[in-house]
Amino acid sequence: MTTIKRAAIIGGGVIGAGWIARLIENGVVVSVFDPAPDAKEKIDAVLVNSRYAYKKLSNLTGPKEGRVIFCESVAEACHLAELIVESVPERLATKQVVYAEIENYADINAIIASSTSGILPSDLQAFMSNPERFLVAHPFNPVYLLPLVEIVGGSKTSSTVIQKAEAIYQSIGMHPLIVKKEIEAFIADRLLESLWREALWLVKDGIATTQDIDDAVRFGFGLRYAQMGIFDTYRVAGGEAGMRHFIEQFGPCLKWPWSKLTDVPELDDELVDKIASQSDEQSGHMSIREMERIRDDNLIEILQGLKRNNWGAGQTLANYESRFLNAANDPG
Numbered sequence: 327m328t329t330i331k332r333a334a335i336i337g338g339g340v341i342g343a344g345w346i347a348r349l350i351e352n353g354v355v356v357s358v359f360d361p362a363p364d365a366k367e368k369i370d371a372v373l374v375n376s377r378y379a380y381k382k383l384s385n386l387t388g389p390k391e392g393r394v395i396f397c398e399s400v401a402e403a404c405h406l407a408e409l410i411v412e413s414v415p416e417r418l419a420t421k422q423v424v425y426a427e428i429e430n431y432a433d434i435n436a437i438i439a440s441s442t443s444g445i446l447p448s449d450l451q452a453f454m455s456n457p458e459r460f461l462v463a464h465p466f467n468p469v470y471l472l473p474l475v476e477i478v479g480g481s482k483t484s485s486t487v488i489q490k491a492e493a494i495y496q497s498i499g500m501h502p503l504i505v506k507k508e509i510e511a512f513i514a515d516r517l518l519e520s521l522w523r524e525a526l527w528l529v530k531d532g533i534a535t536t537q538d539i540d541d542a543v544r545f546g547f548g549l550r551y552a553q554m555g556i557f558d559t560y561r562v563a564g565g566e567a568g569m570r571h572f573i574e575q576f577g578p579c580l581k582w583p584w585s586k587l588t589d590v591p592e593l594d595d596e597l598v599d600k601i602a603s604q605s606d607e608q609s610g611h612m613s614i615r616e617m618e619r620i621r622d623d624n625l626i627e628i629l630q631g632l633k634r635n636n637w638g639a640g641q642t643l644a645n646y647e648s649r650f651l652n653a654a655n656d657p658g
């Protein structure tokens with residue numbers, strides 16, 4: 327098991343803070359650089375949520391929580407870091423400037439990982455002096471609870487670095503998914519974007535409100551997707567005749583078609599107002615903090631249910647916890 331002792335987080339917003347939470351939970355000392363004056367306050371708020379979540383998720387004693395060190399510069403943050411996580415806003419030029427600065431100070435063996443949701447790693451690493459140690463490690467919010475991290479190498483990324491990163495992410499309880507070829511938005515966000523695009527059309531065309539669409543997900547197929555993905559779900563739906571029968575039955579619908587696919591509705595003021603006001607009506611009575619707590623409580627129960635069945639993300643959690651049990655039982 328490849329473990330690390332020191333990491334740096336450059337950009338401590340929603341995702342950077344989630345990475346900090348997951349890393350310190352695993353005993354890693356994390357140095358953070360974020361120039362925003364309220365960065366510490368926001369990170370502290372996420373750590374309140376994550377500590378609460380971890381306490382509920384498992385009653386096993388893991389490693390002693392790592393320290394968080396707030397730094398004044400990229401140079402200070404990168405000092406001694408074995409893994410440097412970039413989580414700055416989703417702009418290619420901004421990220422490239424950050425890598426140039428990181429490379430001035432990082433140890434030559436440090437892995438540099440971008441949290442980008444969709445920019446190609448080959449573009450991100452284009453001007454780096456040592457691009458072989460760069461990769462994308464795309465996590466999902468909340469990073470401290472969801473195990474998936476998509477690992478994507480660029481044309482200059484070394485395969486050894488990918489293997490090393492895979493072991494590091496496993497050591498902090500994650501499920502690294504190696505994306506075989508780089509493509510914009512990788513796997514999960516391509517799927518999510520197609521769903522979101524269709525949802526925007528349904529609101530624009532007055533077929534459903536934001537509430538209706540969310541209900542269509544959470545009372546039905548959303549429940550299925552936490553435990554089986556698209557293909558296994560449809561295999562089961564095909565009955566004994568399985569996948570071939572399912573494709574025979576529903577394949578033709580793809581050509582009718584039932585969805586608007588790549589056609590994007592114009593996000594003009596009218597549509598944005600419509601969506602925002604429906605969303606206010608749906609959930610405006612709760613604060614974001616309250617919604618985060620509800621989300622985390624639900625995710626914990628789902629993960630624990632899946633753990634009892636030793637299935638999917640629950641199996642990842644069980645494997646992770648078994649390391650603590652083995653460590654606790656090790657007389658040495």
Ligand SMILES: NC(=O)c1ccc[n+]([C@@H]2O[C@H](COP(=O)([O-])OP(=O)(O)OC[C@H]3O[C@@H](n4cnc5c(N)ncnc54)[C@H](O)[C@@H]3O)[C@@H](O)[C@H]2O)c1
Nearest residue numbers: 337338339340341360362413414415416441442443465467
């Ligand atoms: N929000 C999500 O659900 C999500 C999920 C997965 C990946 N991502 C990706 O993670 C990255 C960060 O997204 P986010 O949602 O955390 O954004 P965010 O706006 O919440 O946080 C970005 C942070 O970066 C800081 N920052 C800006 N310039 C900086 C610089 N030069 N050096 C250091 N810090 C700097 C900002 O002060 C801010 O705190 C993006 O690439 C995004 O695509 C986001």
